[in-house]
Amino acid sequence: MIGADIVLESLKKANIDTIFGYPGGVVLPLYDRFPFHKEIRHILVRHEQAAGHAADAYARVSGKIGVALATSGPGATNLVTSVQNAMMDSVPTLFITGNVARNLIGKDGFQEADATGIFMPTVKHNYLVTNANDLAPTFAEAIYIATTGRPGPVHIDIPKDVFLEDAEFNWPKTINLRGYKINDEVDSEQLAEAAELINASEKPIIFAGHGVIISNTSNLLKKLCEKGDIPVITTLLGIGSMPTDHPLHYGWMGMHGSYHANIAASNADTIIALGMRMDDRALGRFADLNHNAKIVHIDVDPAEHDKNLKATVPVVGNLSTTLPSLINNIEETNHADWIQWIEKIKSEHADSMSIPNTDKLSVQYVVNSIAKENKKNELVVVTGVGQHQMWAAQHMNISKPRQLITSGGLGTMGFEVPAALGAQVANPNAKVWSICGDGGFQMTFQELATIVDEKLPIKFAIINNGYLGMVRQWQELFYKENLVDVNMSQPNFMKIAEAYGITGIEVTKKEQVSKAIIQANKIEGPVLIDFKVESEGNVWPMVPAGASLSETVESAKEL
């Protein structure tokens, strides 16, 4: 069979049935073979970046690998943002690009870009396949690497003539990479030491990161915190690892996390960090996160240990194997005094993260209403980046893993539209609500066409504040209200909806909100709601950039 067939057979072998892609000269030999591999659904996007984000969100929602395909040169370079996005959030993804024929590589031919070189620092691993016989083993290896250990993007670059070359389909029986060994052994010594620290602590706290969701271990997290009576706070990407109504759930930490979560993190005597990479947006100024706490840091990636924050007890391993042993080793106790202390702060500072008591149309009210008008089990929330993202994370009661799909590490505006596309493809029965920035939406809304083509009933809530809101907030607070280039004129979003043939609803008043949401949910196809919200609200609480979590402020007056 020819290389193109080997590629598609390889995907099928790996149970991949969906790819997001965009054609071009060098991948035509591959497209030519799609009709002969009907098991694979190719979704034609309108921009390669969207293919990447869709694959990324598809992976986050389904837990399976997401696949994006692009042509050489501009196709490949258009993918870059989405590759880095998947890298920073550890999303299992496979990026396939075509390249010019082997004899033209390095000759600066038409649409040649050194995709292998460009992608290298943005991927977990990448390959340039120079021989069709290598295709099947390369795909097997790539998929293995992308989905195991700490997941991430893997890129395969394939010259045009390799797609056309005849070769055997030699799918390997096992993968054995001497430079990539996944250590499944539980380090019981380290875990015993960790348990000792936890057992001796009076004010323990758990930081639950994205790793809990990636490794499907939220039930173990629950067991751990209940047995040790340990309050849990999550990172932004850890949201959903713990139901918000669980008595030990104390919100999320970080730049716009809850006041009490940030203060509890700063005052705990033992921190148990699970599957997180100690990011500055989550922890504030590292040096002053907490001078007294002993830190247990469990992560699959040993390079995360001591990178930003020195761990007292670093534990390398998957949470699914390490947590059971940790749970076994810790004593059943209670920390009533400590929990009461947090409760007190929580109730004293409840106002800084509440829905404003106003007749105006606030973003908090809009996103909270979307959460309320949907069934908890059906809702998948996708966001862009900015104020609306933070408010969605604060007020939507996300209580299940894989229910909040947001760009955490890279903070990619424009993620909201293509990611919603990927999310809905991954879970056709979900009610996918995309909370869009009016800025971010304009970066990628060309994908409405894809969404219409694929008949995906996504509901888009444009949070139309007429501003690059988060940038305006920073200019107002940290650049003496010198607002520069943040006030945008907006297109008529209703006409955009109309142009794409989808329902548009305009909401300007608080009273219209619930009705619009209910109406949108009743409509079978995609809906776009333009929420003309109050334009100048700021997100609170806030840890100013470079400050520590203990310096969380609740209003501009404190700055």
Add this chain to the structure above:
Amino acid sequence: MKHTVVALVEDKPGVLNRIASLFRRRGFNIDSLAVGTTHEEGISRMTIVIEGNENIADQLEKQLFKLIDVIKVENFTNQNAITRELALIKVKASTQNRREILDILEVFRAQAIDLSTASLVIQIVAHKDTIDALIDNLSRFGILEMVRTGRIAMRRGYTTTTDEVIEYFDDSSKFHSQIGRLSNGDFPFVSD
């Protein structure tokens, strides 16, 4: 403090690129980097000397090891190891002062390996500090050109850095070191 780190890596296109890119991106301050083949086909050996505290060396090791093409990383800093570097130094040398230079070479156990009426090429294999001292002594004659290989290192005694790695050898890891090459074993990047 200086750390000597040895890495065994897949002998594959792009490996040096990955490693150099990692150093640049994470801001590691590299003093020297020496790359060469080993007695095992498909494995190259790198010796990296980096300036920084324990924590930086620890991160370097972990980040290196995280690369799929890196098979093994070992920090030689506190090991009983031999470290060497080779330098070729071309100095101005007239018939009048040639003898004087040759006397200096004797002290440093360096050799003159080429001669012209106005110059000498000197070769020295030694520890970095010895080479630095030789250069100090030669500088007053006028150094015309110099090239140094960077440090290489090996454990003393019977144990090796490679032996634990070799047991992993099998067809699929051989395959891994082949991909990216053309069928004849060449790299796809044609240079005329």
